[in-house]
Amino acid sequence: MTTNDPIPARLAALKTAPVTALKQxxxxxxxxxxxxxxxxxxxxxxxxxxxxxxxxxxKPETVRRLEELGEELYGGGDRRKSSHRFDRDRPITGTRLLREWQGVEYVVTVTSDGFDWQGRPYQSLSAIARTITGTRWNGWVFFGLKNHRRGP
Known part of the structure; x- marks a missing residue:
């Protein structure tokens, strides 16, 4: 990077841009x-x-290695037959979901077979939302992944 590199400024601007601008x-x-x-x-x-x-x-060799690892992990077969959920709207593994609830920030990590919250595995976001709030919630709505008025 050079001192005239505009990329750091573009990255910093993401933090303050309105969501509509991010979507554009x-x-x-x-x-x-x-x-x-x-x-x-x-x-x-x-x-x-x-x-x-x-x-x-x-790099092409990195892409090739990632594809090899994916084939190794999923057997190269039809992913729909796997017990893992491969939903197009599901966040990628490693994504951290953040939600503030009653003044406390909660962080959930997406794992390959579900979710992790406070070092404990969960199969669904709804179970985590229920534990946090004490009431039944759609976990996707609670963590802002789905607008309950619009649908998926």
Missing amino acids: QWRDLFASEPPPFNRRYLESRLAYRIQELAYGGL
Whole structure:
């Protein structure tokens, strides 16, 4: 990077941009509609894409190795037959979901077979939301991944 590099400024601007601007940047950079995920997810994916376009993406050997690991993990077969949930709207493994509830910030990590909260595995976000609030919630709505008025 040079001192005249505009990329750090673009990345910093993501933090203060309105969500509507983030969604427009998504459309511009990915040529698709933005997913219904929370703001932090959009920021992180946009930041990666901006850097990828400016500095280049993964090296071909890295892509090949990741594909090999995926085949190894999933057997190269039909992913729908796996016990794992492969929903197009499901956040990618490693994504951190953040939710503030009654003044406390809760962080849930997406794992390959569910979710992790406070070091404990959960199969659903609804179970975590229920534990946090003490009432029944749709976990996708509670963590801002789905608008309960709009649907998925």
